Amino acid sequence: MGRQGFWRGVVDALPFVVVIVPFATLFGLLASEAGLHLYEIILFSVVVFAGASQFAALALLKEHAPVLIILVTALAVNLRMLMYSVALAPHLGAARARTRAFIAYFLVDQSFALAMQDYEKRPDQSLAEKLGYFFGAVTPIVPVWTISTIAGALVGRSIPAGYALDFAVPITFLAMTAPMLRTRAHWVAAAVSVGLVLGLRAMPYGTGLLVAAAAGMIAGAAMETWAARGKHD
Amino acid sequence: MIDRADFWVVVVGLGIGTYLLRFSFLGFLGNRVLPWWLVRGLRYTAVAVLPALVAPAVLWPEAMGGQTDPARLLAAATTVLVGAYTRQMMAAIAAGAAVLAALHYLA
Numbered sequence: 001m002g003r004q005g006f007w008r009g010v011v012d013a014l015p016f017v018v019v020i021v022p023f024a025t026l027f028g029l030l031a032s033e034a035g036l037h038l039y040e041i042i043l044f045s046v047v048v049f050a051g052a053s054q055f056a057a058l059a060l061l062k063e064h065a066p067v068l069i070i071l072v073t074a075l076a077v078n079l080r081m082l083m084y085s086v087a088l089a090p091h092l093g094a095a096r097a098r099t100r101a102f103i104a105y106f107l108v109d110q111s112f113a114l115a116m117q118d119y120e121k122r123p124d125q126s127l128a129e130k131l132g133y134f135f136g137a138v139t140p141i142v143p144v145w146t147i148s149t150i151a152g153a154l155v156g157r158s159i160p161a162g163y164a165l166d167f168a169v170p171i172t173f174l175a176m177t178a179p180m181l182r183t184r185a186h187w188v189a190a191a192v193s194v195g196l197v198l199g200l201r202a203m204p205y206g207t208g209l210l211v212a213a214a215a216g217m218i219a220g221a222a223m224e225t226w227a228a229r230g231k232h233d
Numbered sequence: 234m235i236d237r238a239d240f241w242v243v244v245v246g247l248g249i250g251t252y253l254l255r256f257s258f259l260g261f262l263g264n265r266v267l268p269w270w271l272v273r274g275l276r277y278t279a280v281a282v283l284p285a286l287v288a289p290a291v292l293w294p295e296a297m298g299g300q301t302d303p304a305r306l307l308a309a310a311t312t313v314l315v316g317a318y319t320r321q322m323m324a325a326i327a328a329g330a331a332v333l334a335a336l337h338y339l340a
Binding site for chain 1 (some may be wrong): 272287
């Protein structure tokens with residue numbers, strides 16, 4: 001594994017630690033408030049290792065939604081990882097099978113964003129250096145994510161009511177999404193989805209969300225197609 | 234209280250499903266080309282799913298008995314605007330939380 005790439009990855013990932021600490025702490029906190037034990041919270045985080053979908057699954061579990069609905073919704077949140085896998089395959093697809101199995105587990109928003117940026121900036125890297133960078137980038141993220149989750153779970157029960165903590169998840173999710181709204185098509189996808197989910201709230205247990213999200217994706221894709229056509233004419 | 238049987242099914246199912254999404258093309262699909270309409274749609278999953286997931290809680294927060302709360306609404310709007318403008322997740326969280334705290338302090 002390329003040592004040079006590894007350390008470059010570690011250094012580049014350090015700023016992300018600032019984002020992960022509050023996010024993971026909040027998850028540990030809310031999971032413990034929902035009555036989960038520490039070992040259950042840790043296993044949840046280690047097995048799934050995808051924060052946004054863990055928040056979604058936790059909220060639906062608390063509402064006693066049917067298991068199938070919870071799984072479909074939380075997996076829809078993680079569908080973007082299919083895109084990540086597609087995008088990294090040309091760079092890392094030649095690695096050994098066992099190495100690729102590890103890469104897949106550690107494929108999160110941060111490691112993907114960092115790796116793609118680095119591979120595009122330095123196109124002449126060897127496979128070893130690319131692998132080194134990828135694993136370097138996840139090295140600070142994994143322990144910080146786990147320790148912060150545990151810290152949140154431990155302090156969870158001692159936080160007094162009245163801090164409007166219910167609103168921490170909406171704010172975090174909106175803050176994650178807003179920087180992704182780069183084009184008009186992204187805004188259209190978000191607006192269509194939000195409008196529909198509010199209109200369809202009579203539908204039980206987040207089934208309205210699935211309809212709304214699918215419509216939002218189609219609207220975004222249609223808008224992009226339409227915008228591209230306008231450019232060619 | 235969370236049902237423990239449901240909980241474990243969700244943890245295992247979500248863990249396996251998420252892993253397969255991540256492994257898919259790196260692992261066994263290789264460099265197969267996806268249909269363009271699918272690639273285009275997948276690009277919008279995050280922006281379609283994440284805000285819709287929390288939109289009802291923004292408009293009708295449970296902590297307020299389902300009544301719209303101007304402070305929460307304004308905090309949410311601030312978060313989106315600051316996030317879209319600065320492209321910084323932490324700046325957006327800080328701005329939204331500050332607005333919410335300030336309005337609750339004033340109220």
